[in-house]
Amino acid sequence: xxxxxxxxxxxxxxxxxxxxxxxxxxxELLIANSARPSSTRxxxxxxxxxxxxxxxxxxxxxxxxxxxxxxxxxxxxxVDIEAARKAGVPVSNNGGANAIxxxxxxxxxxxxxxxxxxxxxxxxxxxxxxxxxxDDQRVYELxxxxxxxxxxxxxxxxxxxxxxxxx
Numbered sequence: 479x480x481x482x483x484x485x486x487x488x489x490x491x492x493x494x495x496x497x498x499x500x501x502x503x504x505x506e507l508l509i510a511n512s513a514r515p516s517s518t519r520x521x522x523x524x525x526x527x528x529x530x531x532x533x534x535x536x537x538x539x540x541x542x543x544x545x546x547x548x549x550x551x552x553x554x555x556x557v558d559i560e561a562a563r564k565a566g567v568p569v570s571n572n573g574g575a576n577a578i579x580x581x582x583x584x585x586x587x588x589x590x591x592x593x594x595x596x597x598x599x600x601x602x603x604x605x606x607x608x609x610x611x612x613d614d615q616r617v618y619e620l621x622x623x624x625x626x627x628x629x630x631x632x633x634x635x636x637x638x639x640x641x642x643x644x645x
Contacts, residue, residue, distance in 0.1 A: 480504055480505055480506040481504065481505050481506070481545075482505070482506045482507075482508050483501065483505050483506065483507050483508065484508045484541075485497050485507055485508065485509050486509075488509055494509060532556055532557075532558065533547065533556060533557045533558060533561070533562070534558040534561045535558065535561040535564075537561070538561050538562060538564070538565035538567060539565070544565070544567050545567065546567065546568055546569075546570065547562060547567055547568070547569045547570070548569075548570050548572075549569065549570065549571045549572060550572055550575075551571060551572060551575070552571055552572055552573050552574065552575050552576055553571060554569065554571055557569050573632060574632030574633075574636065577632040577633045577635075577636035578636050580633050581627050581633050581634075581636060584627060584633075585625065585627070588625060589625075592617070592618050592620070593617050593618075594617055
């Protein structure tokens with residue numbers, strides 16, 4: 479008998495096709511039935527929740543054969559970890575999945591502060607083209623400077639092109 483993997487909630491056909499192509503031999507991929515979620519969960523042994531809503535005590539009680547919850551996100555905010563612990567179901571996340579995007583966003587925000595984007599945007603929207611003296615108008619440049627993210631975690635290592643940290 480194949481181990482069942484529940485994919486919930488139902489996603490677009492393109493996402494489901496990717497999930498099907500990644501389903502290992504000996505496993506059966508079940509797509510969550512939003513009309514009857516508890517009956518679908520009872521049939522599954524493992525859960526790949528996608529963007530599932532909060533998984534708490536009721537979720538785990540309705541899935542007594544559940545062996546694992548594998549999240550597609552980097553956080554655990556959709557799972558009641560204590561309820562999972564009480565049910566004896568391990569929960570794993572996809573740590574580092576957004577490391578490059580977070581690093582890029584951080585650099586963007588650093589540049590926005592350096593260039594005073596919000597202040598100048600608000601002035602232009604208010605029709606104020608030249609407000610204050612030189613110090614109020616001054617922006618800084620990166621010429622002959624180095625800008626980067628320092629760190630040995632997922633974000634720091636991935637932002638400089640390195641491999642993700644081994645676990």
